[in-house]
């Protein structure tokens with residue numbers, strides 16, 4: 001069934017791919033996006049959005065604009081957000097306002113103008129630390145990160161006997177541990193969506209995304225998208241700066257696969273009411289991806305290991321994607337080295353303002369790096 005789909009924040013990195021994937025499925029797409037400076041610079045119109053997309057420039061917290069944007073819409077994909085763990089720890093009012101008040105305004109409108117389905121972008125950050133296994137094979141769910149007591153202490157979490165814990169894939173059933181303002185706001189977005197869709201006879205789906213990467217991620221935004229940040233540094237002949245020791249593990253999922261997950265979330269009959277992890281199913285250390293990216297970009301520059309942690313960051317969290325695979329038939333297709341090669345080709349054609357030191361100073365000035 002072809003629908004009119006409203007994508008909030010649809011001019012952003014993931015939104016443009018989701019728009020394209022929806023169009024390819026025969027849907028019509030409308031986007032509402034306020035084109036924030038941190039992502040879009042001073043551009044008055046978004047770059048890279050398909051021509052067939054109907055664009056509404058506006059803030060989701062503006063009731064009048066939002067109400068007009070919702071006219072005739074069958075389903076909503078809700079992506080509009082301020083995105084950045086570190087920044088959320090000091091730009092608290094902005095993050096809570098856009099992410100949570102913004103979602104509240106959206107649902108206030110949806111009560112009067114209900115749609116068939118709402119799919120919201122949640123985040124792996126809501127888990128806090130991922131799931132771990134201890135040396136005796138026990139699964140440990142409630143690891144809470146504590147600052148290192150001494151500079152030489154290990155970064156990895158330890159059990160009560162001081163033995164290292166090993167990260168294992170984290171399923172949706174892990175209890176959330178909200179370690180940053182960003183995580184808190186994403187969890188509120190997710191819960192508002194699931195609670196209110198159910199209360200008002202709509203269908204709700206939440207996708208918990210891991211680290212999305214690919215061409216088109218804002219290179220001059222130093223607050224989000226670790227691969228884009230590294231790419232911007234390398235492109236400018238500078239070493240990527242890696243917090244901690246670089247051995248923290250994540251799942252890097254290509255943005256085309258993320259877009260495919262949103263199409264499944266929108267269309268699949270088994271999606272409603274569900275919360276699904278979206279990752280590639282492969283985990284890598286941040287150091288490893290920095291090295292692989294430098295090689296793909298043909299910039300043999302070793303990363304700078306900061307040896308300090310950002311407040312709100314977690315050590316390891318890797319994705320268990322068996323639920324979305326089983327229930328919705330999700331299959332990540334993009335091979336990581338192919339994805340990096342394409343990213344490198346795209347970056348080579350871009351201009352990227354390196355604002356990493358600026359962002360680092362913001363955190364350091366507030367004591368948010370230790």
Ligand SMILES: NC(=O)c1ccc[n+]([C@@H]2O[C@H](COP(=O)([O-])OP(=O)(O)OC[C@H]3O[C@@H](n4cnc5c(N)ncnc54)[C@H](O)[C@@H]3O)[C@@H](O)[C@H]2O)c1
Pocket residue numbers: 008009010011012013014015032033034035036039040058059060061078079080081082083098102121122123124186208209210211212213218225
């Ligand atoms: N990129 C990732 O790795 C990742 C991981 C987990 C979750 N997510 C979530 O996915 C969604 C999309 O992320 P992205 O990487 O495309 O980020 P992005 O910053 O590229 O896109 C977000 C878009 O929202 C718009 N926006 C911000 N405030 C707005 C407002 N008040 N009204 C209207 N539009 C507004 C921005 O202009 C931007 O175009 C976000 O909800 C984010 O939290 C992303």
